[in-house]
């Protein structure tokens with residue numbers, strides 16, 4: 001299938017489920033803490049559906065599911081564990097590093113906007129991607145609204161000095177597509193992450209990608225004169 005060309009002067013990526021498969025570390029820590037507190041571990045698929053709205057939202061849903069009335073201890077112990085195991089198993093999804101390198105060769109400035117805690121997002125990105133890949137990484141910060149509010153996406157666009165309407169926002173969940181729309185940006189939904197494809201498709205996106213190369217080909221086609229020799233030619 002020929003994907004549409006996407007004219008974008010900058011690309012803003014979600015982190016968990018889009019660039020990095022963080023689920024193995026999230027599942028490992030959450031289930032370890034649950035078991036320490038006397039609860040049954042949760043299946044990976046259940047936890048996967050809780051990622052994307054930030055750690056607080058995930059733990060609220062876990063507590064509701066397991067009937068934990070006071071989730072303070074769960075929160076404290078989970079954060080303590082996850083801080084120590086941020087990139088124990090987490091790795092970029094297959095093809096992501098090549099896609100980022102392709103975008104870099106197209107001279108597209110890139111940013112990350114995630115609902116992960118800001119310091120954790122910086123650490124994950126810093127450890128898994130070459131330095132200077134992203135102009136800015138914005139995670140959850142006190143006093144700043146989370147996605148799907150557009151504030152962080154708009155802040156990233158300002159930092160990149162690109163009009164929101166010329167930015168492409170790429171994410172794996174409905175929250176990301178709603179963020180793109182609220183920020184007035186192009187939206188690309190990726191189906192290799194934690195969002196359900198049918199839910200993504202119920203949202204308005206300019207593009208749906210089944211693999212990172214799809215995204216690169218779409219932006220390459222919109223910038224044909226910039227395509228460097230090292231990048232695979234578009235489909």
Ligand SMILES: O=C(O)COP(=O)(O)O
Nearest residue numbers: 016052053054114115116
């Ligand atoms: O929910 C999280 O912790 C992270 O979410 P995001 O990287 O998909 O925004």
